[in-house]
Amino acid sequence: MARTTKALLLRPARSQDAGGEIVGDPTPWRHVWGTKTESGGRENLYASRIVHENSAVLSIPYIRGVTPDLLIEIDGRRRPIEGVYEEGFRKTLHILFTISDLQFDGGY
DSSP: EEEEEEEEEOOOOOOOOTTTTBBBEEEEEEEEEEEEOOOOOEEEETTTTEEEEEEEEEEEOOOOOOOSEEEEETEEEEOOEEEEEETTTTTTEEEEEEEEEOOOOTOO
C-alpha cells in the first residue's frame, strides 16, 4: 500500500576521533515529500529473536545529489539508503531502504 509521507535526507558525519571512529551527528540536508511503498516482508532470527524486515521505496521528484551514501529519516527512524534509481530523464527518484523492528539503528 502506498502512502504520502515526509522524509529527511541527511549527510553522514565525516569527522573522526584519534581512534578512527566516526564522531558527530549526520547533517540534515533536505526535507522531501514522497510516496512510500512497502514490499512483502521477511523474518530473520537474530540472537534468538524473530526480527521482521521490509524493503521499502520512497518515490520523490528528481533531486540532484541524492546518492546511496546519504541517510534517510522516515517515521522517526534513521536508516541507510541502499539504492537510488532514476525513472525517466530527471523525473522521479526511487530511494530504496530497509525497515526493521530492531531497536538497534546501526549507529545511524
